[in-house]
Amino acid sequence: MISQPKNSRPRVLSGMRPTGKLHLGNYVGALQNWVKLQDTHDGFFFVADWHALTTDYDETSRLADNTLEVIVDFLAAGLDPEKCAIFVQSHVKQHAELHLLFSMVTPLGWLERVPTYKEQQQQMPNKDLHMYGFLGYPLLQSADILIYRADFVPVGEDQVTHLELTREVARRFNHFYKLRGNPVFPEPQPLLTRTPKLLGTDKRKMSKSYGNSILLSDEPAVVEEKIKNSVTDRPKLTDRGSPDRCPVGNLHQIFSDRERLAYITQGCTQATITCVECKALATQSVNAHLAPIRERRRELAQNPGRLMEIIEHGAQKATAAAEETMVAAREAVGLLRIGAVENLTAQETEKQALRVPETINSAKSEDEAWEIRTGPWLERVAKTYPLKKDRARTFITRRGRKVGVYAAAASAGAWRFQLEDRPLNVLVLLTQGEDRSLHDYVLPPKVLQEYWKKFPRHGGAVEIELTKAANGASLVLPENSVPIQQYEGDYSALQ
Numbered sequence: 204m205i206s207q208p209k210n211s212r213p214r215v216l217s218g219m220r221p222t223g224k225l226h227l228g229n230y231v232g233a234l235q236n237w238v239k240l241q242d243t244h245d246g247f248f249f250v251a252d253w254h255a256l257t258t259d260y261d262e263t264s265r266l267a268d269n270t271l272e273v274i275v276d277f278l279a280a281g282l283d284p285e286k287c288a289i290f291v292q293s294h295v296k297q298h299a300e301l302h303l304l305f306s307m308v309t310p311l312g313w314l315e316r317v318p319t320y321k322e323q324q325q326q327m328p329n330k331d332l333h334m335y336g337f338l339g340y341p342l343l344q345s346a347d348i349l350i351y352r353a354d355f356v357p358v359g360e361d362q363v364t365h366l367e368l369t370r371e372v373a374r375r376f377n378h379f380y381k382l383r384g385n386p387v388f389p390e391p392q393p394l395l396t397r398t399p400k401l402l403g404t405d406k407r408k409m410s411k412s413y414g415n416s417i418l419l420s421d422e423p424a425v426v427e428e429k430i431k432n433s434v435t436d437r438p439k440l441t442d443r444g445s446p447d448r449c450p451v452g453n454l455h456q457i458f459s460d461r462e463r464l465a466y467i468t469q470g471c472t473q474a475t476i477t478c479v480e481c482k483a484l485a486t487q488s489v490n491a492h493l494a495p496i497r498e499r500r501r502e503l504a505q506n507p508g509r510l511m512e513i514i515e516h517g518a519q520k521a522t523a524a525a526e527e528t529m530v531a532a533r534e535a536v537g538l539l540r541i542g543a544v545e546n547l548t549a550q551e552t553e554k555q556a557l558r559v560p561e562t563i564n565s566a567k568s569e570d571e572a573w574e575i576r577t578g579p580w581l582e583r584v585a586k587t588y589p590l591k592k593d594r595a596r597t598f599i600t601r602r603g604r605k606v607g608v609y610a611a612a613a614s615a616g617a618w619r620f621q622l623e624d625r626p627l628n629v630l631v632l633l634t635q636g637e638d639r640s641l642h643d644y645v646l647p648p649k650v651l652q653e654y655w656k657k658f659p660r661h662g663g664a665v666e667i668e669l670t671k672a673a674n675g676a677s678l679v680l681p682e683n684s685v686p687i688q689q690y691e692g693d694y695s696a697l698q
């Protein structure tokens with residue numbers, strides 16, 4: 204897999220459509236979990252505004268406002284822009300670019316078979332959903348996930364299959380395109396999340412379109428009113444009920460402490476408390492939980508400049524990560540990069556010109572010979588990949604990789620290098636030809652991981668032998684030889 208610079212925490216990605224102000228169902232079903240994940244994972248959380256267009260393409264007058272409301276609720280609920288990336292999907296154009304590349308390799312049948320494709324069409328008989336965007340939205344979802352090379356996607360048990368398409372798309376792309384022999388995309392795993400179900404005030408699933416929801420932003424009196432008017436599980440005071448079937452009981456299960464929950468459960472199932480008392484207690488519990496959320500919302504409302512700053516910062520953070528993936532994806536597909544022609548020409552010219560200076564003949568010590576041989580090479584790479592000197596013959600790349608640089612002249616048809624037995628991430632072997640031409644083989648971490656222990660040791664030093672034949676350069680190992688020609692002049696490991 205192409206490595207990606209990221210912190211050591213596993214990366215997790217999730218998004219929500221811009222439905223406007225979020226309700227408690229959105230909160231307990233997803234947002235509350237994200238707030239926990241931001242402390243343990245490298246989180247990317249976004250508002251999926253392009254997704255809204257796949258069904259609501261004909262009514263967009265509230266799209267921008269709704270997007271903003273969702274971002275405000277993300278922040279009010281406790282997502283912290285210092286801990287995770289919070290952004291709007293359409294601010295990161297790479298989602299669309301990757302969606303396009305995926306659309307080239309994804310068979311139509313895969314999309315037509317996605318269960319929600321038919322289901323949603325049936326649920327919205329009055330809407331014309333015979334649109335390309337609607338058919339392709341699961342692929343846009345795949346791009347949303349894979350553009351960040353997320354390790355995990357939080358899903359409920361019933362949504363695990365949704366992720367399967369993304370995994371198949373990653374496999375499909377990796378099958379067609381590789382970057383220097385490596386697949387570009389990892390297959391993300393589901394992060395199974397137990398989300399409590401929350402009934403709306405009318406006992407149906409809580410949903411904005413049913414008008415049965417309690418909003419995260421509702422003021423205390425509004426919460427009280429909504430709970431007071433909730434349908435309960437006990438039509439008569441003398442009836443015994445069950446908190447599991449009652450929206451008010453549901454709220455207690457999520458927002459009340461253990462003691463209060465035990466009290467109302469006993470009272471409800473034995474008909475020893477009134478629903479009026481139970482509702483008053485639920486109101487207290489919900490309002491206590493929402494108090495800090497309302498407070499943060501108020502603070503944000505008073506500082507719109509700060510809000511825009513957070514949105515811009517989120518877009519930058521997400522764009523940086525997404526662009527890194529796109530650089531790899533574009534190259535794997537074989538698209539021409541801007542600047543590539545100039546670079547190629549420059550590289551070819553320089554490659555021909557890379558030669559060990561004549562002063563090599565008067566070198567008085569090994570160290571001096573090393574300086575003379577590596578000089579032209581170090582000068583060449585410094586333009587694109589600045590290396591910081593570490594210890595003798597060792598450098599550090601921008602990303603903190605340890606690079607060993609060794610040089611040798613041919614002796615009896617082979618080049619022999621003596622290395623200190625210290626861990627390296629990248630090894631550069633420079634071979635000087637009889638005409639003083641210099642060839643460079645930049646062995647990436649995966650090669651070293653595989654072969655480092657197999658190189659012979661002598662007197663505490665690692666001995667590496669390089670030979671060249673018609674099919675290119677190889678490393679000589681006790682039992683076999685390893686072709687390394689593909690690493691000549693390949694500086695990607697020096698990033």
Ligand code: SF4
Pocket residue numbers: 435436437444445446449450451452453467470471472476477478479481482
């Ligand atoms: S006592 Fe509480 S949980 Fe039971 S039915 Fe009444 S409101 Fe619902």
